[in-house]
Amino acid sequence: MTSSEIILAVSHLKVSYDSIQAVDDISFEVGKGEIVTLIGANGAGKSSILRAISGLIPYSGSITYAEKDLKNIAADQIVAAGIAQVPEGRGIFGNLTVMENLKIATWQNKDKEKIAKDFENVFSLFPRLKERSKQQGGMLSGGEQQMLAVGRALMTDAPMLLLDEPSMGLSPVLVRDIFKIIQDINRAGKTILLVEQNANMSLHIAQRGYVLETGRIVLSGTGKELTGNPRVKEAYLGG
Ligand SMILES: Nc1ncnc2c1ncn2[C@@H]1O[C@H](COP(=O)(O)OP(=O)(O)OP(=O)(O)O)[C@@H](O)[C@H]1O
Ligand SMILES: [Mg+2]
Known part of the structure; x- marks a missing residue:
């Protein structure tokens, strides 16, 4: 791999x-600052891998983050260790407002100024969320809920994000937007799986x-290598 420092290492992972x-029996790693897909x-088995990393399901094999063994660590402590997940199907709180959904993610952060900055950051990435800040999560459109789920993960301050199908159910324009935002978030320093x-x-x-x-x-392989691979082309890129 090209990146110098491995931050997440998954070794002989099995989930049943x-x-x-x-x-x-899956093994892979993510380098600090990378986007790995x-x-x-x-x-x-994609979501199962993310759930194992987040400590939501039991597994065999090993998962380490920044050389810390994540096995037997509670899910909230894994967030505290630096990994936030945007779950498939979004997992936002439907009866809480947009603001409240975002606020919840800051529970570990006592620094009011930092929280205000994080709100500003999320609202500048997703102006739509700012407009809808007082609306209940459950009343948002599917695409807006997706934005809220990503926004919430950003509020946690975790250096690493696990994104489970962030483009699911979005219109082509929003798909492009969300991938652009993922790139921006990565350039700003987050490691992304x-x-x-x-x-x-x-x-x-x-x-x-x-x-x-x-x-x-x-x-x-690299993103480029896989895009050019005939097997990938045929099975995943529409021939
Ligand atoms: N809670 C569960 N109980 C029983 N089987 C499950 C459970 N969750 C997932 N599975 C099974 O495990 C396999 C992998 O599921 P997983 O959700 O990890 O796939 P995925 O790659 O995320 O799929 P998708 O693209 O549809 O989200 C599937 O065969 C699924 O039916
Ligand atoms: Mg899945």
Whole structure:
């Protein structure tokens, strides 16, 4: 890999649900400051990998972040250690306002000035959220909820973001916007692990990627290499 410092290392990860082996001996790493993407079809195991990293499901194998072993660490402590997840399907609080949803993510931060700055940052990335700040989360459009979910992860201050299909359900214009924002966030210093079915866009913005099929990594390479790979072209880029 090109990056000098490995920040997240996943080694021989296995996740099973009853009899289903959802993740079957997967190893990969993410360098500090990188965008790394995991692509794969429905059911390939992408979300399971992110859930394991976030401490939401049991697994075997090892996951380390900044050389800290994450096994047996509670989910909230993993956020505190520096990893925030934007879950698939958004996971925002429907009966809380946009402001309240964002505020919740700052619970570990006591610095009022810093929180105000973070609000400003999120609202400048997503002006729509500013307009809707007093509206209930559940009343937002799908795309707006997606923005709120990303905004909330940014409010945590975590240096690493796990994004689970941030482009899902968005119009083509919003898809372009969200990928641009992901790039901007990355340039501002965040390390990003991006799970996507939109292989085209995600390989375009990622330094490196891994292709998953039924719980295994079948290909890996730079974003460019994978975009040019005939197998990826055929299966994920529409031929
Ligand atoms: N809670 C669960 N109980 C039982 N099986 C599950 C559970 N969650 C996921 N699975 C199964 O594990 C496999 C991997 O699921 P996962 O959600 O990780 O896939 P994915 O790559 O994120 O798919 P998608 O692109 O559709 O979101 C699938 O076969 C799925 O049916
Ligand atoms: Mg998924």
